[in-house]
Amino acid sequence: MSSLAIKHGAINLGQGFPNFDGPDFVKQAAIQAINEGKNQYARGYGIPDFNAAIAERFKKDTGLVIDPEKEVTVTSGCTEAIAATMLGLINPGDEVILFAPFYDSYEATLSMAGADIKCITLRPPDFAVPLDELRSKISKKTRAILINTPHNPTGKMFTRDELNEIASLCIENDVLVFTDEVYDKLAFEMEHISMASLPGMFERTVTMNSLGKTFSLTGWKIGWAIAPPHLIWGVKQAHAFLTFATSTPMQWAATTALRAPDSYYEELKGDYLAKKQILEQGLKDVGFTVFPSSGTYFIVVDHTPFGLKNDIEFCEYLIKEVGVVAIPTSVFYLDPEEGKNLVRFTFCKDEGTLRSAVERMKEKLKRK
Amino acid sequence: MMKEKLSTVAKTFTPSPIQQLSLLAQRCNAINLAEGFPDFPAPHHIKAAGISAINSDFNQYRHVQGICDRLAEILKDTHGLEVDPLTDIAICCGQTEAFAAATFSIIDPGDEVILFEPAFETYGGCISLAGGVPVYVALDPPYWTLDAKKLLNSFTNRTKALVLNSPHNPTGKVFTRDELEVIAGACRMNDCLAVTDEVYEYVTYDGIKHVSLASLAGMQERTIITSSLSKTFSVTGWRIGWAIAPALIASTIKNIHIRLTDSAPAPFQEAALTALTCQPPYFESLRQDYESKRDFLVKLLVGVGFRIRSKPQGSFFLFAELPENCLLSDVECVKKLIEEAGVVAVPGCGFFPSISCPSEDSHTVAGNQFNYQNRFIRFAFCKSDATLSSAALKLGEFMKAVGPLG
Numbered sequence: 001m002s003s004l005a006i007k008h009g010a011i012n013l014g015q016g017f018p019n020f021d022g023p024d025f026v027k028q029a030a031i032q033a034i035n036e037g038k039n040q041y042a043r044g045y046g047i048p049d050f051n052a053a054i055a056e057r058f059k060k061d062t063g064l065v066i067d068p069e070k071e072v073t074v075t076s077g078c079t080e081a082i083a084a085t086m087l088g089l090i091n092p093g094d095e096v097i098l099f100a101p102f103y104d105s106y107e108a109t110l111s112m113a114g115a116d117i118k119c120i121t122l123r124p125p126d127f128a129v130p131l132d133e134l135r136s137k138i139s140k141k142t143r144a145i146l147i148n149t150p151h152n153p154t155g156k157m158f159t160r161d162e163l164n165e166i167a168s169l170c171i172e173n174d175v176l177v178f179t180d181e182v183y184d185k186l187a188f189e190m191e192h193i194s195m196a197s198l199p200g201m202f203e204r205t206v207t208m209n210s211l212g213k214t215f216s217l218t219g220w221k222i223g224w225a226i227a228p229p230h231l232i233w234g235v236k237q238a239h240a241f242l243t244f245a246t247s248t249p250m251q252w253a254a255t256t257a258l259r260a261p262d263s264y265y266e267e268l269k270g271d272y273l274a275k276k277q278i279l280e281q282g283l284k285d286v287g288f289t290v291f292p293s294s295g296t297y298f299i300v301v302d303h304t305p306f307g308l309k310n311d312i313e314f315c316e317y318l319i320k321e322v323g324v325v326a327i328p329t330s331v332f333y334l335d336p337e338e339g340k341n342l343v344r345f346t347f348c349k350d351e352g353t354l355r356s357a358v359e360r361m362k363e364k365l366k367r368k
Numbered sequence: 369m370m371k372e373k374l375s376t377v378a379k380t381f382t383p384s385p386i387q388q389l390s391l392l393a394q395r396c397n398a399i400n401l402a403e404g405f406p407d408f409p410a411p412h413h414i415k416a417a418g419i420s421a422i423n424s425d426f427n428q429y430r431h432v433q434g435i436c437d438r439l440a441e442i443l444k445d446t447h448g449l450e451v452d453p454l455t456d457i458a459i460c461c462g463q464t465e466a467f468a469a470a471t472f473s474i475i476d477p478g479d480e481v482i483l484f485e486p487a488f489e490t491y492g493g494c495i496s497l498a499g500g501v502p503v504y505v506a507l508d509p510p511y512w513t514l515d516a517k518k519l520l521n522s523f524t525n526r527t528k529a530l531v532l533n534s535p536h537n538p539t540g541k542v543f544t545r546d547e548l549e550v551i552a553g554a555c556r557m558n559d560c561l562a563v564t565d566e567v568y569e570y571v572t573y574d575g576i577k578h579v580s581l582a583s584l585a586g587m588q589e590r591t592i593i594t595s596s597l598s599k600t601f602s603v604t605g606w607r608i609g610w611a612i613a614p615a616l617i618a619s620t621i622k623n624i625h626i627r628l629t630d631s632a633p634a635p636f637q638e639a640a641l642t643a644l645t646c647q648p649p650y651f652e653s654l655r656q657d658y659e660s661k662r663d664f665l666v667k668l669l670v671g672v673g674f675r676i677r678s679k680p681q682g683s684f685f686l687f688a689e690l691p692e693n694c695l696l697s698d699v700e701c702v703k704k705l706i707e708e709a710g711v712v713a714v715p716g717c718g719f720f721p722s723i724s725c726p727s728e729d730s731h732t733v734a735g736n737q738f739n740y741q742n743r744f745i746r747f748a749f750c751k752s753d754a755t756l757s758s759a760a761l762k763l764g765e766f767m768k769a770v771g772p773l774g
Contacts, residue, residue, distance in 0.1 A: 021425040030635075031419045039415065040405040041604045076461045076607065076629040083628045087497055091375045092477065108627035112472055113375070114499070219428045219634025221461065221607075234375055241494040244464040247633045248605030249418070 001315060005325045011357040013279075014315075014325035016152070016298070018348040022217035023257075023264070030220075030253035042248040045236050046074030046224070050251045053258040054224050058207075061184070062197040070229045073236045074246045078182045078210035078223035079105050081235070084242055085178050085206050085225060086113045088234030094143035099129070101332030101339055103152050103180070118142075119334045124291050124302065124342070127156040131165055138169050144176040147195060150183040153329055153344040154300045155293025157190050167198045176231070177205045182223075185214045185265055186272055189294035196226070203228050206235065211254045213297075214268065216348075220250045272297060272347070275354055279347040282358030287367045297348040300329065302341050307368030310340040318343075322364040324357045377496050389702055393712035398705075399759045401665075401747045402712045404537065404685065405604040408752040411650070414601050414643050421638035429630065432637040435459055438644040439610060447583040455615040458622040459608070461632045463567050463596040466611040466621070468494050469628060470563050470592045473620040475500040479528035482519070486512075486687070486719035486744075488537045491565070500528070504722045509740050510677035510689065512539045514547045519554055529561040530554070532581055535568035538719050538746040539687040540680020542576050552584040562587065566595040567609075568683040570651050573659045576681050582612075589614055592621070597636075599684075600654070601643045602750075606636040658684055661749040661756060668760050669747065673772030684750040687716060690743045694773050697742045701773065709766035711759050716744030 005012055012019075021027075045051070051068035059065055066072065075081040082105055090096060092114025098106055100121045110117055118137050120130060138145070145166065149158040158166075170177055177195050184192045196205040210223035225235045280299060283290045289302035308314035311328035318324050326343040330336035347354055393400065400407070409415075436453035443449040451457065460466040467490070475481065477499030483491055485504040492502040505522045508515055532551060534543040543551070555562050562581055569578045582591035596609030609632075611621045631637075665686055666676055674688040690701055698715035706712050717723060720741040749756065 015429075017428045019428075022427055027422050027427070030422055034415050034418050037409050039410045039603050039605045040407075041403070076465070076633075079630040080461075080628060087375070089375055092499070105627040105630070108624075112498075112624075112627075114477070217427045219426070219430055219631065221629060221631065221633050237493075238497060241490055241497050242465060242468045242628055243461045243607065244490065245462075245605065245607070247461075247607045247636065250633060 001319070001325060001327070004316065004319050008319050008323060010319045010323045010325045011353060011360065012325040013345045013347070013349065013354075013357050014327045016346055016348065017212075017218040018216045019353060020216060020350050022215045025260075026215055026217065026253050026257045029256040030249045033249035033252035038248050038252055040248065041245045042074075042251055044240055044245050046072060046246070047248070047251045047255070050074060050255045053255045054226070057258045058226055062194045064197055064202060066226060067229075071226055071232055073225045073232055073239055074251060075223045075225060075239055076243045076246050077212065077221040078180060078208050080221075080239065080243060081208040081210075081223045081225040082106065082178070082180060083109045083112075084235045084238040085208065086110055086115070087242070088236070088238035089176065089206070089231065090115050090143060095141050096143055097134075097137060097145040099147070100334060101153055101329055102146075103148060104331060106146055107334065115143075117334070121333070121338055122151075122154065122156065124300075126292065127151070127154045129158070129162045129166070131162075134166065135169065138173055138175060140173050142173055142175045144178055145170065146178045146180070148180040150187055150192065150295025152183065152296055153298050153327070153332055154291065155296045155298050157187060157192065157294040159190070160193055163193055163195055163198060167195065167201050170204060171200050175204070177201065179205060179207050181207060182210045182213050183296040184209065185268060186297055187295040188269070188273055188276065189292070192295065204231075206231055211250075211257060214265075215257050220254075221247060222250050222254045275347040275349070275351060278351060278354045278358065279345060282354070282361070283345065286358065286361040286365055297346055299345050299347065300342050301345065303343050304341050305367045306365060311343050314343060318365070323360050377499075389699070389706065389712065389715070392703065393706050396706050396710060398710045398712040399755060399762060400712055401749070401751065401759055402714045404748050404750065406602045406750045407755055408602070410602040414603060414639060417639035417642035418606070418635055421635035424638075426635050426638045428634060430634045430637065431459060431631060432641065434641045435610070435637060435644065438641065439612065442644065443580075443612065447580040449580070449583055449588060451612055452615065456612055456618045458611045458618055458625050459632050459637060460610060460625050461629050462598065462607040463565060463594045463609040464490065465607075465625065465629060466594040466596070466609045467491065467563065467565065469621045469625040470594060470611050470613070471495055471498045471500070472624045473617060474529055474561055474563075474592075476528070478526060480524060480526040482522050482527060482530040484514070484532070485722060486538055486716065487531075487721065488533060488565075489718060489721060491531050491533075492721050501526070502721065503527070507539070507541070510675075512536070512541045512678060514543070514550060516550045519550065523554065523558045523560070527558055527560050529563055531563050531565070533565040534581075535572060535578060535682025537568070537683055538685050538714070538716065538744075539678060540683045540685050541678070542572055542578060542681040545579055548579055548581055548584055552581065552587050555590060556586045560590070562591045564591060564593050566593060567599045569595060570600045570654060571658050571684060572655065572682040573662060574681060578682065592617060597640055597643055600651075603636075606633065606639070608632050608636050608640050658749070661751070661753070662686065664756055664760075665747060665749045668756075668763060672763050672767055674745075684748055686747045686749060687744050688747060690745070691773055696773075698745050699742070702745060705766070708770060710762045713748075714746040715742075716746055717742050719746070
């Protein structure tokens with residue numbers, strides 16, 4: 001899609017990263033670290049001060065007190081946290097439950113670990129967890145369940161009721177939970193809840209997060225996993241053989257970033273909310289069926305009013321004839337058929353870009 | 369209950385006695401000749417390139433194709449290899465990730481992988497993580513020579529690949545062209561793949577030139593080269609490395625890399641362009657600096673009583689042998705050096721995965737009952753002249769107080 005987009009000079013609302021840069025105070029912290037000679041291997045599981053900052057932030061967010069030395073591993077982005085968790089904690093043949101649509105590295109790393117994937121599809125309009133299906137698929141044979149909240153690509157946020165239900169099933173069947181919470185600071189319509197904070201869940205949960213989305217520095221690759229010592233052990237081991245250590249100057253800068261005052265996070269949310277409103281209203285005006293997105297910087301829509309056969313054809317048409325890029329969501333499902341009516345737009349772009357994209361679509365995209 | 373939740377492979381990895389010694393070293397404030405990274409600053413112009421990239425907003429996910437273009441040129445000029453920068457190169461988070469992605473690309477559960485011992489412990493760990501079976505072939509002390517017969521006998525019908533690290537950590541050996549021919553012949557005959565770790569490619573001494581295994585006849589088509597910026601440019605914390613392989617394998621490595629980490633740190637990819645356009649004088653001066661540090665350390669350690677029959681020809685490691693009449697194991701000797709001399713190094717047993725390091729609780733055995741795997745200590749000389757001089761001072765004092773080792 002990217003090369004097609006460039007060829008047609010299309011406005012890119014497909015890629016999940018900002019076209020604006022991260023805050024100066026964080027960039028300057030990285031520059032200072034480089035100048036101060038912090039350019040050699042960091043301690044494998046994270047520089048001590050960064051681990052401490054991660055623990056402090058986690059306490060602020062969830063109320064949980066964790067040991068930064070024994071319950072945190074720093075990784076090259078949340079992607080690596082996921083890979084290390086799968087490879088460190090999953091045996092070939094283990095059953096793992098995944099919710100579709102999902103970020104594609106989940107399925108890939110589960111395959112690398114030899115897992116037996118059981119998929120449960122979240123469906124429009126509200127992408128609610130189908131609890132009956134979950135109860136039928138979870139059993140004592142289930143090793144783990146993977147939860148991404150706020151959710152890419154739908155923007156869904158798992159509610160307290162859903163998390164409580166999943167938690168009780170996990171406790172009953174002795175199942176681990178792996179959570180990807182990278183968009184936790186982009187929670188607009190409801191409060192973000194970490195599964196680890198629910199009663200009885202910390203001991204069986206690996207909570208993963210990263211710097212990139214919160215601080216608009218997606219290329220720095222700074223992520224982390226938080227889990228009780230007996231689970232962190234597996235993550236740490238796998239991580240040691242996957243990347244050994246994480247970028248040193250960026251860890252120092254991330255330490256500064258995570259200690260940012262509340263005002264930073266409020267401003268971030270405010271900025272993104274304004275962008276969301278532009279895109280959401282714009283997509284509605286254009287004629288898409290727009291599904292409510294509670295969090296992340298993504299909105300998923302039904303493209304079928306425009307008469308294209310499937311999501312890939314629609315996206316190609318959108319690039320070539322309209323000059324806008326979206327992502328076909330069928331790539332996020334085990335069975336692509338399930339995603340063929342949906343495409344994902346992102347609003348992690350400056351307001352001018354969002355408005356131009358909306359204008360182009362209003363002009364050139366006609367309902368059939 | 370919770371221990372069962374670990375994967376089978378993860379359970380096999382035990383804490384290393386080396387870590388315990390590291391902690392001891394920290395408590396004793398010992399001079400660190402153990403860790404394989406420089407304690408002197410990275411080159412100024414490389415740091416400036418990193419800073420400039422951050423300021424110029426190269427901070428989102430990206431792939432810097434220029435790195436591939438430059439690497440292709442370098443491989444052509446240095447090794448005569450024709451590599452397509454568009455299809456044959458994957459940029460990764462350090463050589464570690466390049467090796468991991470390469471491993472997951474080629475290893476199925478049960479596949480055997482031949483490694484030379486002594487070996488950097490990460491290779492075997494990564495292979496095990498992918499379900500592979502490491503098969504160690506011992507290099508023969510004291511010169512760490514390759515025994516062709518031993519190598520050929522280690523191949524089975526399950527052998528998928530062979531790993532070659534040259535210049536070599538921990539011994540500093542640079543495999544000779546004859547040895548490379550033997551290895552290449554074995555790979556061709558058994559139709560297996562080769563994965564190389566060439567991170568010390570620019571750190572060679574005495575006029576010796578690093579030869580890439582892939583440049584031998586019939587090897588490019590079956591070799592995955594891995595390397596990085598880390599050792600050449602003293603930026604081990606930047607995590608920029610690469611894998612170079614025939615297009616089909618390279619494309620698989622890229623796909624796996626994307627699922628492991630998605631991309632290497634963006635600003636440092638940009639800075640890599642500056643690093644990779646360094647001219648010969650940079651590499652000459654790198655070699656010369658390290659060579660003089662090597663010579664200083666050899667002299668120093670011989671003075672303390674170590675035997676150094678195999679002087680490093682490459683890398684910044686020296687594998688020193690305990691004197692014959694020394695009754696200590698490598699672990700005990702390192703402990704003694706930390707506590708009494710204030711200098712820390714790495715016990716060699718950690719590089720022999722086919723034996724395990726004796727723990728702190730194991731009793732001293734009479735010196736000549738130790739196998740050679742417990743008779744070597746690895747010293748790093750990627751340290752400033754000030755550090756090396758301090759080490760010399762401390763070891764000198766230790767000698768006065770205790771006498772030479774042995």
